[in-house]
Amino acid sequence: MSPKRSEHVRLFIPGPVEVRAEILDAQSDWMIGHRSSDFAALYGRMQPKLQQTFYTQNPVYLYTSSGTGIWESASRCAVRDDKKVLHLTCGAFSERWAEVSHMNGKQVEVIAVEWGQAVKPEQLADALSHGTYDAVACVMNETSTGVRNPIEDYAKVLEAYPDTLFLVDVVSIYAGAKVETDAWGIDVCLTSTQKAFALPPGMAFGAVSPAVLERAREIPHRGYYFDVLEIDRHHQKNNTPATPPVSLMYAADRQLDDMLAEGLEARFARHEKMAAMTREWVQRAGFEMFSEEGYHSPTVSNVANTREIDVAALNAFLRERGMVISNGYGKLKGKAFRIAHMGDTQPADLEALFAAMDAFLAEQA
Numbered sequence: 001m002s003p004k005r006s007e008h009v010r011l012f013i014p015g016p017v018e019v020r021a022e023i024l025d026a027q028s029d030w031m032i033g034h035r036s037s038d039f040a041a042l043y044g045r046m047q048p049k050l051q052q053t054f055y056t057q058n059p060v061y062l063y064t065s066s067g068t069g070i071w072e073s074a075s076r077c078a079v080r081d082d083k084k085v086l087h088l089t090c091g092a093f094s095e096r097w098a099e100v101s102h103m104n105g106k107q108v109e110v111i112a113v114e115w116g117q118a119v120k121p122e123q124l125a126d127a128l129s130h131g132t133y134d135a136v137a138c139v140m141n142e143t144s145t146g147v148r149n150p151i152e153d154y155a156k157v158l159e160a161y162p163d164t165l166f167l168v169d170v171v172s173i174y175a176g177a178k179v180e181t182d183a184w185g186i187d188v189c190l191t192s193t194q195k196a197f198a199l200p201p202g203m204a205f206g207a208v209s210p211a212v213l214e215r216a217r218e219i220p221h222r223g224y225y226f227d228v229l230e231i232d233r234h235h236q237k238n239n240t241p242a243t244p245p246v247s248l249m250y251a252a253d254r255q256l257d258d259m260l261a262e263g264l265e266a267r268f269a270r271h272e273k274m275a276a277m278t279r280e281w282v283q284r285a286g287f288e289m290f291s292e293e294g295y296h297s298p299t300v301s302n303v304a305n306t307r308e309i310d311v312a313a314l315n316a317f318l319r320e321r322g323m324v325i326s327n328g329y330g331k332l333k334g335k336a337f338r339i340a341h342m343g344d345t346q347p348a349d350l351e352a353l354f355a356a357m358d359a360f361l362a363e364q365a
């Protein structure tokens with residue numbers, strides 16, 4: 001492995017997450033032209049692995065952007081200008097996606113719940129019985145609050161509304177828990193590289209259904225860079241409309257192999273185990289979970305700062321020991337702190353983190 005240039009601080013923040021040295025090194029292979037047959041082979045061999053991990057037969061498009069780019073793509077291409085999109089919001093990221101739809105000129109309606117709560121399927125059923133929507137947009141794992149929303153239950157509600165497209169952000173949970181894109185009827189299922197995929201930032205993936213392409217044909221101004229029709233036209237040739245991040249694709253190709261070698265079920269079980277370990281630590285240390293009981297995320301735990309510790313001081317203490325966690329998001333700063341347990345983080349890494357956090361707490365007493 002090539003030597004790294006800076007000191008290693010292990011990331012327990014919910015993005016970017018810790019990336020293994022092998023994955024960082026996979027990026028250092030020689031460049032290839034993105035119109036070459038070598039590139040088409042790379043793109044082509046990633047496709048079945050992406051479909052397997054997304055549990056879909058739909059194409060999985062590669063976007064040269066972070067996850068936000070696919071929000072923009074989905075908002076523009078799946079919602080007609082004279083129709084409405086229903087956003088389910090429960091935290092910073094789901095709220096921001098609603099803002100993205102609004103900024104793209106779409107008519108947005110929102111079902112909002114308090115941060116820490118999950119949006120319930122009954123709320124969705126109620127809204128759908130009173131209005132007509134081109135799409136429902138939601139975030140499966142709200143990274144800002146540590147809530148895992150009941151997407152599979154939304155799917156059951158949506159079965160009665162075949163013309164309403166189902167757009168789901170799985171950014172911080174893809175490959176950390178099973179996301180059954182096809183079985184749940186998800187029309188756009190999107191993730192980016194730097195969260196549960198455990199890759200460096202800079203690329204995003206979207207599994208897109210034929211119904212979205214059909215809808216897009218009815219929308220005259222879809223933009224260019226994130227237009228699903230343009231992306232699909234190139235996808236047919238194992239290619240991308242513009243220059244993709246080839247180095248990051250090398251890393252993704254390697255990571256997909258490693259995820260499948262671990263076994264997806266084993267990978268999901270490891271995440272469940274790490275989430276349970278974290279919740280046990282939270283209880284033992286005298287804190288409480290911020291997220292609603294029954295909806296705790298398997299990939300990131302949001303801990304209510306019930307002991308009113310100085311989170312910045314905790315992080316300074318951890319940093320001296322080569323680790324870092326995350327303060328509460330936005331308005332939760334100081335009131336909560338987040339521990340990510342996603343990607344390639346192992347139970348032993350968490351044990352080391354909890355030992356250090358216990359040492360900090362012991363100094364406070």
Ligand SMILES: *Cc1c(COP(=O)(O)O)cnc(C)c1O
Pocket residue numbers: 015066067068069093139141142143144169170171172192193195
């Ligand atoms: C981080 C995050 C995003 C934003 O993704 P970027 O890759 O930073 O654009 C969107 N949704 C969720 C749930 C996230 O955690």
